[in-house]
Amino acid sequence: MKKRVLVIGAGIAGLSSASYLQRNGFETEVYELHDKPGGLCAAWERNGYVIDGCIHWLMGSGASSNLHMIWDELGAGSLRYVEHGEYIIARLPDGDSFTVYTDPDRLEAEILRLSPGDRAFAKLLSSKVKAVAKADMPAAFDRLKPGEAARLALAMPAMLGVFARWMRTPLQGLVDGLKGEKLRKAFSILFGESLRDFPAGALFLMLGFMAKGSAGYPIGGSLAFARAIESKYLELGGKIFYGAKVDEILVEGAEGARRAVGLRGSWGEARGDYIVSAADGRDALDRLLKGAYAGCAMDRAFEAQKRYPSLVFFGLGLDHDCSGLPHAQVFELEEPLVLEGGALKAGRIMLRLFNFDPSLAPAGKTAATVMIETGNDAYWTGLAERDPAAYSAEKKAAAAALVAAIDRKLPGFASWVETVDVATPKTFIRYTNNWHGSYEGWLPTSTSVGAKLPRTIRGLAGFEMVGQWVNPGGGLPPCGMDGRRLAKKLCKAEGRRFKAE
Numbered sequence: 001m002k003k004r005v006l007v008i009g010a011g012i013a014g015l016s017s018a019s020y021l022q023r024n025g026f027e028t029e030v031y032e033l034h035d036k037p038g039g040l041c042a043a044w045e046r047n048g049y050v051i052d053g054c055i056h057w058l059m060g061s062g063a064s065s066n067l068h069m070i071w072d073e074l075g076a077g078s079l080r081y082v083e084h085g086e087y088i089i090a091r092l093p094d095g096d097s098f099t100v101y102t103d104p105d106r107l108e109a110e111i112l113r114l115s116p117g118d119r120a121f122a123k124l125l126s127s128k129v130k131a132v133a134k135a136d137m138p139a140a141f142d143r144l145k146p147g148e149a150a151r152l153a154l155a156m157p158a159m160l161g162v163f164a165r166w167m168r169t170p171l172q173g174l175v176d177g178l179k180g181e182k183l184r185k186a187f188s189i190l191f192g193e194s195l196r197d198f199p200a201g202a203l204f205l206m207l208g209f210m211a212k213g214s215a216g217y218p219i220g221g222s223l224a225f226a227r228a229i230e231s232k233y234l235e236l237g238g239k240i241f242y243g244a245k246v247d248e249i250l251v252e253g254a255e256g257a258r259r260a261v262g263l264r265g266s267w268g269e270a271r272g273d274y275i276v277s278a279a280d281g282r283d284a285l286d287r288l289l290k291g292a293y294a295g296c297a298m299d300r301a302f303e304a305q306k307r308y309p310s311l312v313f314f315g316l317g318l319d320h321d322c323s324g325l326p327h328a329q330v331f332e333l334e335e336p337l338v339l340e341g342g343a344l345k346a347g348r349i350m351l352r353l354f355n356f357d358p359s360l361a362p363a364g365k366t367a368a369t370v371m372i373e374t375g376n377d378a379y380w381t382g383l384a385e386r387d388p389a390a391y392s393a394e395k396k397a398a399a400a401a402l403v404a405a406i407d408r409k410l411p412g413f414a415s416w417v418e419t420v421d422v423a424t425p426k427t428f429i430r431y432t433n434n435w436h437g438s439y440e441g442w443l444p445t446s447t448s449v450g451a452k453l454p455r456t457i458r459g460l461a462g463f464e465m466v467g468q469w470v471n472p473g474g475g476l477p478p479c480g481m482d483g484r485r486l487a488k489k490l491c492k493a494e495g496r497r498f499k500a501e
C-alpha cells in the first residue's frame with residue numbers, strides 16, 4: 001500500500017515536497033489555509049492591475065544554472081523569465097545615480113565612474129561575481145551529464161571561497177573601507193540599515209546568478225509561478241485542500257517512541273504515515289505540537305536566529321506606460337515617510353515599476369510596488385482588532401503619504417496614480433500565518449548563512465519540516481530544493497529509488 005504524506009501549507013516548499021513525493025509513489029495531500037497556492041509567493045488583483053507581492057529575482061530562472069532543473073521538474077521552468085541588465089538604480093542626492101549592472105564588467109566601470117579611487121573594491125566585486133557566475137549551486141547534480149558535472153566540480157572551489165570567507169563578512173565592513181564618499185552613499189541608499197548584517201557573499205551570490213542570466217522574474221508574476229507548480233502537482237494526481245487551516249499535528253505513542261500520525265483542523269481530521277510542516281516553523285512547534293518539544297534542538301536553533309521583519313506593502317496602479325523609466329530605483333527622502341502613528345519613519349523608498357510585464361496592467365498602464373519594512377506587527381494587528389475603521393483610515397493615510405513622498409522626488413507621479421492597495425503585517429499574518437508577518441523567515445547574517453537547522457525532532461518520528469524557517473536567508477530556491485531532498489530521504493527510508501520526473 002502507498003505511504004501517505006500530509007503536507008501543511010501550499011507555499012512553494014509545501015508544493016515542491018508534495019510534488020516530488022507524489023511522483024515517487026507516495027500518496028500526498030496538502031492542507032492550505034488560504035484559497036490559493038504560493039504562500040508568500042503571491043500576487044493579487046486590484047482594479048484591473050495585478051499587484052505582485054514577491055519575486056524580484058528567482059535563482060535558477062535561466063537554464064545556465066543547475067537549479068533551473070528543479071523549477072523545470074516542478075513545472076515552472078518553461079515560463080518566460082525576464083533577466084534584467086540593470087538590477088537597480090540608486091539615486092544620489094546630487095542628481096547623479098549609481099546603476100547596479102548585472103554584467104560584472106559594466107558594474108566595475110560604473111563603480112570607477114563614481115569613485116575612481118576604489119579600483120580595488122571594483123575589481124574585488126567583479127571578480128567575485130564572475131567566480132559565482134562560472135560556478136553554480138549543485139541543486140540537481142544527478143541530472144547533469146558527466147562532462148557538465150566535471151565542469152561544475154572544477155568551478156566549485158572559487159564558489160566555496162566566496163562562501164567560506166565572504167558569507168562571514170558583513171557588507172558594512174567593505175563599504176566602510178571605500179574611499180569615495182559618493183559610492184559609500186550609494187551603498188547606504190541601496191541597503192539602508194541592512195548593510196550592517198547583510199553578508200558581502202550574499203551580494204556576490206545574487207549578482208553572480210544575475211550575471212549568468214539565471215536570477216530573473218517570471219512574466220505573469222509570482223502567482224503564475226506558483227500556479228505552474230500547483231498545476232504540475234495536480235497533474236501528477238496530488239490533492240490540495242484550500243481553506244483548510246491545520247490546528248493540530250496528531251501525535252501518538254509513548255514517551256520516547258512518539259510518532260506524528262495526522263492533522264486536525266475545523267475541517268476534520270486526516271491520518272498519514274509522514275507529516276511535513278511547510279508552514280511557519282514557530283507555529284508548528286508552539287501551537288500545532290502544543291509546545292510539547294520546547295527546548296528541542298529545532299527550538300534552540302530558532303532562538304539563535306534573527307527574523308526578517310514584516311512589511312507595509314504598497315501596490316500601485318499607474319495610468320502611465322512608464323516606458324523608459326528604470327524598473328527598479330531607490331532614493332532617499334528629504335522628509336521621511338511617517339507611518340504607524342509616528343513610530344516608523346522610512347527615509348528611503350524602493351520603487352518597482354512593472355513596465356517589463358504588460359500582463360500586470362491594462363494597455364498603456366503600469367503596476368508598481370513599494371515595500372517598507374516594519375517590526376511592529378502588533379501596531380497593525382492591535383489597531384485592526386480595536387478599531388477596524390481606524391485601521392482602514394491608517395492604510396488610506398499611509399497610501400496618500402507614500403504617493404506624496406514619491407511625487408516630491410518624481411514630479412507628476414501623483415497624477416498617474418489611479419489605485420493604491422496597502423497590505424500590512426496583519427495582511428501577511430492573515431494570508432500566510434507567518435510569525436509576526438515575517439516576509440522571508442530568518443535573516444541572512446554573517447553568522448546564519450549556511451547554518452544547518454534541524455528539520456526533524458528527536459523523539460518524534462514521522463515529522464519533517466521544510467521551507468524558509470529551516471533555511472536561514474529564506475527565499476524560493478531552498479523551498480524548491482527542500483522538496484527534492486525530502487523525497488530522496490523518504491524514498492531511501494522506504495527502500496525506493498528516487499526519480500526526479
Ligand SMILES: Cc1cc2nc3c(=O)[nH]c(=O)nc-3n(C[C@H](O)[C@H](O)[C@H](O)COP(=O)(O)OP(=O)(O)OC[C@H]3O[C@@H](n4cnc5c(N)ncnc54)[C@H](O)[C@@H]3O)c2cc1C
Nearest residue numbers: 009011012013033039040056057246279433467468475476
Ligand atoms: C515582498 C516579498 C518579496 C520577496 N522576494 C523574493 C525574491 O525576489 N526571491 C526569492 O527567492 N524570495 C523572495 N521572497 C521570499 C519568498 O517568497 C519566501 O521565502 C518563500 O516563498 C517561502 O516559502 P515557504 O513555502 O517556505 O513559506 P510560505 O510561503 O510562508 O508558505 C507557507 C504556507 O503555509 C500556509 N499555512 C501556514 N500555516 C498554516 C496552517 N496552520 N494550516 C494550513 N496552511 C498553513 C500558508 O498560508 C502558506 O501558504 C519574497 C517575499 C516577499 C513577501
